[in-house]
Amino acid sequence: ERYVDKDSYAIAKGVIFGDTSKISDSQYISFEKAGIIHIFAVSGYNIWLLYYILNHALFFINHHKRAKTFAILSLLLLYTIISGWSASVVRAFIMASVSLIGKILLNRDSDKLTSLSISCLAILISNPLSIMDIGFQLSFLSVLSIILIFPKLKKIKTKLPIVAGDMLAASISVQIGITPMIAYHFNTVSTLSIISNVFIVPLVSLFTILSIAVLTAGFVLPDLASAIGSIAGGIGGAILKVSETISSISWASLNMTSPSIFEMLLYYGLLLALCSDFIHRIKTVYFIGFIKGKYKYMIALAAACMIMMHIIIGVPKGMLKISFIDIGQGDSILVSTPDGKHVLIDGGGKIETPYSDFDIGEEVLKPYLLKHGIKKIDMMISTHSHHDHFLGLVPVMKSFEVEKFVKPEVLQRKGYEAIIENGLVCKEDVINVKKGDVIKVEDDVLLYVLNPEVESLDENDSSLVIKLVYKDFSALFTGDAESFTKNDMADYTLKSDVLKIPHHGSSGSINDEFLKKVDPDAAVICVGKNNFGHPSIEVVDMVEKSGIKLYRTDIDGEIIVTTAGRGFDISTWAQHLKH
Structure with missing residues (x-):
């Protein structure tokens, strides 16, 4: 640390020991977008x-x-x-x-x-x-990619010097092999990773050697370590500059949904077939009379069958799914309809502080949606503009197509104005709703707006309250509207199978009369670690004494409700881990 600058020390620590704690978030993101984040994975390359x-x-x-x-x-x-x-x-x-x-x-x-x-x-x-x-x-x-693909790419004649040609072939080989797996796990693919690796890998190799030399010489020859450190610092700066330059290109990194298991099997099966000498030997072997010389057609047939199976299995089966997403202290609910539409209600979020710039929308909600193969939000609903409900929606707007944006008519807040001014959503796509409105998502899936009727001084009480109805099933989403639970509303209006407890289960958010009117079979509290005492012991006891099954995202993780229109099933991430 004494012999190189702060940035070079951070890179050296990451390259040699895999410790990225000293690398700033912005630098880490630039390495990620440039497709060279692998240099910090202590790997076989180091060996x-x-x-x-x-x-x-x-x-x-x-x-x-x-x-x-x-x-x-x-x-x-x-x-x-x-x-x-x-x-x-x-x-x-x-x-x-x-x-x-x-x-x-x-x-x-x-x-x-x-x-x-x-x-x-x-x-x-x-x-x-x-x-x-x-x-x-x-x-x-x-x-495996280097073993199987590299020898074949190396045979391709280019005008590049042998060393440069081999490096390019090796980089392409690895990217061909790992791109689907990168997309599956990280939902992002660097379009310039091949180019950036050709430039970066030689620099990283030299930088690693010099860093190890500094580490060794520092014990016995401080002057020599200082001299080598200055050279290593220059190379470290160059690595950082190249990564920042490449990552600054708008199309350097693309968001991708996670490929399905069928798509992964199809890709790697075809890749193995094209690269393996075993497949080439099939041309001289008779398995079934006509197979000789026809292996390409067999591969194509197998691929077609797998694609057809994927399509058939992917057809909706009349099920509606409600996912209460675990995004910490906040609300985010995803409704997936039988016809494959997606309604996102709130997105969680937290205000950036000097101690943390963690972005719930960017780091949690967006990857969640991509992991579940979602490319488009058919309807985004913001119950109100408090940060723990609204801020997480902004990164989603930037990365996904949002067809309709629904908000309370009575709320005209700066946050809502900003997303229109910044072009995140068109003014024509904004739907302002109030009590009494009905939104038709698709046949049999309706959203009844029960609140607000007038604007309240407390924005929580101006939250949208929405009752989802699908055939004989219903769910009540209450945002943070506490006063709503004290309103005199007819029982049939509130009666629901599933209730989302208002305002993260805060004290006074519900009462016995309200619970009797809703009469749910299950209740969900969206909550995370907080300093507000959410959920209150009073509310938890009230729900449990009423004989209602209670679920909490801070304990159960993601909570998923599935229904065919009558009755419902609930599964949680905690149950998944247990089994």
Whole structure:
């Protein structure tokens, strides 16, 4: 830290040890958009780079090959332990061990696929759950892509120098292999990752070597460490500049919905078929008379069948789904209709402070929607403009097509004016509603507006209250409207199967009379960690004593209600984890 500038130190810490705590959020996002965030994943690349350094540094014992091999493997093992035994590093260590032991001790070259398979098997035997680890998946896909795809791309003749051509082919190979998995887990794909990696990877390699040299020299030769540190600092600055320049391009990063399991299987099945020598050998084998030379048609047929299965399974089955999303202290509810429309009620959110600039909409709600394959919001409803309901909707407006935006007619707040002025939603697409209005989402799915009738001094009480009706099922969404629960309304108007408790279950948000009128079978409190005492013990006791099943997003996580129009089922994220 004494020998390089603050930014270079942060990058070095991330590259060598995988610790990104010193990297600012803006810098991290720029690396992410540029498609080079992988440089901070302590991976097999670090092992091979360290092997390269050690192999040359221990030149003085070249005549003792076994001793040199043992020394290198011992130091690589030490680094593997220090790095936290991440799946990618363990995979690379095992592959390096197999290669070195085979070459030095047995005088035999190792087969890359065999080494990869051994490392995969060893990791899964020690911990079968590693297969769910993102690092494990990306690491093995990257290496497999280089093994299978790189040799074929390398054959393509270009006018580039051999080294540059190989780097480009390797970068393209890895991107072909991991892009669907990146889209599945992160819902974003960098359009310039291939180009940025061609520039960045050589710089990172040199930067890593110099950083390790600074780390080593710092113990015995401070002046030398300072000199090397100045060079490393310059390269670190260049890495940061390149990433910021590439990420500043508006189309450098694209949001993507998560591909389905069928789409993933189809993609990797076709990729394996095109790259594997096994498939090419099928041309000379008779499985069923006509198969010879027809493997392409078989692949196309298999692909068509998988696509058809995906389409058939994706057809709505008359089910309506209500998802109470776990977005912390706030409300966000997604209604997915039988015809595949999506209604988003509120988006949570929190005010940025000097201590945290975490954006609920950007970091939680947007990834949630993309993960569930949602590309368009047919109707966005803002119950009121308080930050814990409204702010999270803004990033969604920026990234998704929003067909209609619904808000209370009586509320004309600055937040609502700003989204129109900034072009996030067209004025013609804004629907102002009040008590008595009915919104038809589709056949059999209606939204009845029960509040507000007039504007209240307390914006909470001016919240939209909406009753969703689907055939014989109904759900009551109350926003933060506490005074609404004290209004004298007919029982039949309020009667609902599911109730969303107002204002995060605050004291006085409901009363016994209101609960009797609604008479729900289940109640949901949208709440997170807070300093307001939400939900109050009084409200929780009142609901439970009424015999109503209570669910809370702070305890149960996401709460999902599904119904075919009569009765309903409820599942939670906590139940999913338990099972």
